Amino acid sequence: EVQLVESGGNLVQPGGSLRLSCVASGFTFVNYPMYWVRRAPGKGLEWVSVISGSGGTIFYAESVKGRFTISRDNSRNTVYLQMYSLKVEDTAKYYCAKGEGWCESDSSACYRHFDYWGQGAQVTVSS
Amino acid sequence: DIQMTQSPSSVSASVGDRVTITCRASQSVSSWLAWYQQQPGTAPRLLIYAASSLQNGVPSRFSGSGSGTEFTLTINSLQPEDFATYFCQQAKSYPYTFGQGTKLELK
Numbered sequence: 001e002v003q004l005v006e007s008g009g010n011l012v013q014p015g016g017s018l019r020l021s022c023v024a025s026g027f028t029f030v031n032y033p034m035y036w037v038r039r040a041p042g043k044g045l046e047w048v049s050v051i052s053g054s055g056g057t058i059f060y061a062e063s064v065k066g067r068f069t070i071s072r073d074n075s076r077n078t079v080y081l082q083m084y085s086l087k088v089e090d091t092a093k094y095y096c097a098k099g100e101g102w103c104e105s106d107s108s109a110c111y112r113h114f115d116y117w118g119q120g121a122q123v124t125v126s127s
Numbered sequence: 128d129i130q131m132t133q134s135p136s137s138v139s140a141s142v143g144d145r146v147t148i149t150c151r152a153s154q155s156v157s158s159w160l161a162w163y164q165q166q167p168g169t170a171p172r173l174l175i176y177a178a179s180s181l182q183n184g185v186p187s188r189f190s191g192s193g194s195g196t197e198f199t200l201t202i203n204s205l206q207p208e209d210f211a212t213y214f215c216q217q218a219k220s221y222p223y224t225f226g227q228g229t230k231l232e233l234k
Binding site for chain 2: 037039044045046047050059061062095100101109111112113114115116117118119120
């Protein structure tokens with residue numbers, strides 16, 4: 001059974017830092033890209049970041065670029081989201097999600113949906 | 128970025144009804160479109176991927192169709208557990224984007 005368990009959510013002041021963790025089980029972790037997606041109160045879902053299975057390919061949403069860092073430890077089946085310079089608008093529930101889908105034969109492009117999600121970690125940025 | 132627009136933003140229906148939700152993309156995403164259901168306080172759940180493929184374990188009353196820029200999610204014979212918020216997501220290119228959500232409420 002696939003399980004994703006996030007931790008590290010907390011109340012933090014604007015300008016502060018926080019690190020979220022997501023421990024995965026039930027699948028061969030290194031073979032899959034992992035994502036962070038958030039949902040702010042009263043808003044919709046927002047894709048935040050992705051890291052490939054090897055960790056060699058990373059993308060960020062423009063809203064977090066330069067402030068958030070995604071990483072993974074394949075020996076611990078864990079993906080991380082290090083968040084710096086937090087803003088009030090970063091307040092949200094943060095979900096890690098496993099990526100599934102297809103890649104072009106030459107790996108020039110991949111098309112991913114999120115087939116498993118964690119329960120979420122609440123991040124509140126407030127003074 | 129590819130903008131995703133869902134309609135309606137909310138819909139009221141009764142148990143047993145059929146409901147259709149539309150998702151439009153600002154440019155073609157081919158068939159790289161997924162649908163998710165989210166109940167209050169829980170994680171999103173994948174329903175449909177690649178526009179029309181039903182995720183394992185999802186009831187067959189859920190179906191998806193479309194390609195290019197226009198997609199639909201249809202729920203036949205609504206059940207009490209279907210009242211939730213639904214999101215579409217384009218998987219064509221980064222940044223992945225979601226529709227704003229459609230809240231399905233009990234009439």
